[in-house]
Amino acid sequence: MSQWSTYRPEDFLLFAPRTYWRLFELHNEAWWPLPLLMPPLVLLLLVLALRGRVLPVLLALALVWAFVGWAFVSGRYAAINWAAGYAVPLFALQAAGLAYAAFRAPHIAIGRMSPAHWTAGVLIIVALVVYPLLAPLQGRPWLAAEIVGLAPDPTAIASIGLLMLLRSPLAAWLRVVPSLWCMLAALTLWTMGSMQGWLPLGALAIALYAGRPTR
Amino acid sequence: MPLTTRRALLRGALTAAAVHASSTDALGSTLLTRQIPSTGEPVPAVGLGSWITFNVGDDPLLREECTAVMAAFFADGGAMIDSSPMYGSSQAVIGHGLARLGYPAGLFSAEKVWTGAAADGPAQVERSRRLWGVPRLDLVQVHNLLAWEAHLPRLFEMKAAGRLRYVGITTSEGRRHDLFERIMREQPLDFVQFTYNPVDREAEDRLLPLARDRGQAVIVNRPFQQGALTRRLQPHPLPGWAGELGAATWAQAILRFILAHPAVTVVIPATSRADHVRENLAAATRSLPDEALRRRIAADVAARL
Ligand SMILES: NC(=O)c1ccc[n+]([C@@H]2O[C@H](COP(=O)([O-])OP(=O)(O)OC[C@H]3O[C@@H](n4cnc5c(N)ncnc54)[C@H](OP(=O)(O)O)[C@@H]3O)[C@@H](O)[C@H]2O)c1
Numbered sequence: 001m002s003q004w005s006t007y008r009p010e011d012f013l014l015f016a017p018r019t020y021w022r023l024f025e026l027h028n029e030a031w032w033p034l035p036l037l038m039p040p041l042v043l044l045l046l047v048l049a050l051r052g053r054v055l056p057v058l059l060a061l062a063l064v065w066a067f068v069g070w071a072f073v074s075g076r077y078a079a080i081n082w083a084a085g086y087a088v089p090l091f092a093l094q095a096a097g098l099a100y101a102a103f104r105a106p107h108i109a110i111g112r113m114s115p116a117h118w119t120a121g122v123l124i125i126v127a128l129v130v131y132p133l134l135a136p137l138q139g140r141p142w143l144a145a146e147i148v149g150l151a152p153d154p155t156a157i158a159s160i161g162l163l164m165l166l167r168s169p170l171a172a173w174l175r176v177v178p179s180l181w182c183m184l185a186a187l188t189l190w191t192m193g194s195m196q197g198w199l200p201l202g203a204l205a206i207a208l209y210a211g212r213p214t215r
Numbered sequence: 216m217p218l219t220t221r222r223a224l225l226r227g228a229l230t231a232a233a234v235h236a237s238s239t240d241a242l243g244s245t246l247l248t249r250q251i252p253s254t255g256e257p258v259p260a261v262g263l264g265s266w267i268t269f270n271v272g273d274d275p276l277l278r279e280e281c282t283a284v285m286a287a288f289f290a291d292g293g294a295m296i297d298s299s300p301m302y303g304s305s306q307a308v309i310g311h312g313l314a315r316l317g318y319p320a321g322l323f324s325a326e327k328v329w330t331g332a333a334a335d336g337p338a339q340v341e342r343s344r345r346l347w348g349v350p351r352l353d354l355v356q357v358h359n360l361l362a363w364e365a366h367l368p369r370l371f372e373m374k375a376a377g378r379l380r381y382v383g384i385t386t387s388e389g390r391r392h393d394l395f396e397r398i399m400r401e402q403p404l405d406f407v408q409f410t411y412n413p414v415d416r417e418a419e420d421r422l423l424p425l426a427r428d429r430g431q432a433v434i435v436n437r438p439f440q441q442g443a444l445t446r447r448l449q450p451h452p453l454p455g456w457a458g459e460l461g462a463a464t465w466a467q468a469i470l471r472f473i474l475a476h477p478a479v480t481v482v483i484p485a486t487s488r489a490d491h492v493r494e495n496l497a498a499a500t501r502s503l504p505d506e507a508l509r510r511r512i513a514a515d516v517a518a519r520l
Contacts (some may be wrong), residue, residue, distance in 0.1 A: 014270055014302065014303045015267060015270045015271075015272075016487065018266065018272050022274055023272070023274075027442060079303065079304050098480060
């Protein structure tokens with residue numbers, strides 16, 4: 001029998017849930033007033049995307065991924081979870097991929113109105129509206145809210161949504177890293193015993209479904 | 216509670232702990248100590264773990280709370296703190312606390328080497344030492360036997376050169392006891408660390424008796440199954456033997472059960488609470504349960520899970 005079978009999910013959790021949730025509080029405090037500015041910015045990106053202005057959307061997303069990877073994942077989260085340090089290159093890769101796609105933006109068309117648009121809309125609303133509410137709803141302070149553009153989970157979910165609006169194989173590839181992050185986030189939250197893990201898991205399922213080969 | 220009030224409260228706790236420290240020093244500690252067989256050095260029988268509880272990163276408030284736990288620990292005569300490079304920021308948080316407390320003289324540092332790349336071992340030990348901010352680590356253990364064949368000779372060399380004082384190995388929750396036993400037989404270890412409590416008793420069969428035969432000090436980890444035991448026992452009132460045992464809580468009953476095994480040197484519960492650290496240290500007194508009472512404790516704990 002392999003010794004690995006004697007491990008339980010909690011055995012892989014390095015930190016107390018309280019320590020994890022406080023990361024967002026400290027992060028919002030440190031970057032104030034970005035927590036107030038990021039959600040409107042992402043909303044603006046949605047509007048631009050719907051109007052077919054792909055270049056600013058992708059460029060802004062590239063910056064956001066670089067910022068979240070550097071400031072939160074590397075600058076804060078990795079201190080309590082060395083495994084998160086291994087995800088930092090993923091954020092850099094995603095930022096680079098988005099920047100490259102921005103450069104190729106003329107070739108990326110905005111998709112026709114379809115059910116995928118509605119799904120994308122739901123993901124963006126979850127990231128923008130539901131996520132900030134999770135902290136107060138679960139008895140944590142408002143300041144500990146997970147804000148899109150600052151916290152990785154809502155950022156990944158909103159990115160999947162925005163990228164679903166674009167019709168191009170490149171945009172589909174750009175959903176890979178956010179999907180991977182959603183998987184890691186769901187796993188982490190599950191080991192923490194937090195129901196919140198269902199959100200990134202749901203986003204992952206949607207990303208996979210949207211990414212299925214058609215025809 | 217606003218941050219500032221909490222900080223003020225913690226500051227109060229730290230000052231109180233410091234005052235308390237001087238008064239216990241004057242009175243002489245009544246804490247049970249055990250001898251390290253390889254040198255005869257006495258060490259207080261309840262130590263402090265740091266897995267999860269001290270991994271708080273750069274969070275100033277949580278760091279302050281950890282410092283308060285350490286302050287209470289030293290104030291009541293505690294000495295051994297156990298950590299590992301695997302425990303995220305715990306080492307840095309311990310270093311922060313030690314600096315804040317002025318490097319308490321009683322400290323016994325128990326660290327680990329945890330890397331599959333054997334050549335990195337000495338550098339990792341050096342990094343750990345710097346994070347603690349101490350001139351020398353007291354004990355370095357091979358964490359979970361990872362690359363033990365490569366690490367042990369290097370650790371023995373470092374010990375011979377005076378760069379650390381003791382060498383050991385660790386495992387937990389009954390993993391790899393066969394290999395663990397073999398290494399205990401073959402290597403001149405000062406310390407061994409594994410899991411032992413009223414529920415997880417595999418160590419009684421071979422490891423504990425062998426440690427005694429070989430003259431190896433035993434550190435007991437996961438006394439409360441990472442809190443699962445204390446949590447599940449909490450709703451149940453303590454049985455009648457609690458008075459006879461001198462235990463006010465289930466946690467103390469468990470610790471006294473563990474300490475009563477003659478091969479056990481130090482038990483290292485982890486906690487994020489100063490009141491729990493005091494409660495745990497208070498369990499280490501000289502009068503410990505006999506075999507009959509130990510059997511009743513184990514049976515009663517098992518019956519309530
Ligand atoms: N392979 C290895 O080398 C290895 C493996 C495992 C552990 N270890 C070492 O052993 C140490 C101890 O093991 P552990 O941390 O896994 O688990 P543990 O000490 O069995 O349990 C820790 C938990 O018990 C609770 N607790 C502590 N004192 C209490 C009290 N008086 N009353 C009620 N609850 C209490 C703490 O909660 P509160 O914070 O609320 O007090 C904490 O969550 C570790 O920290 C680590 O240093 C080494």
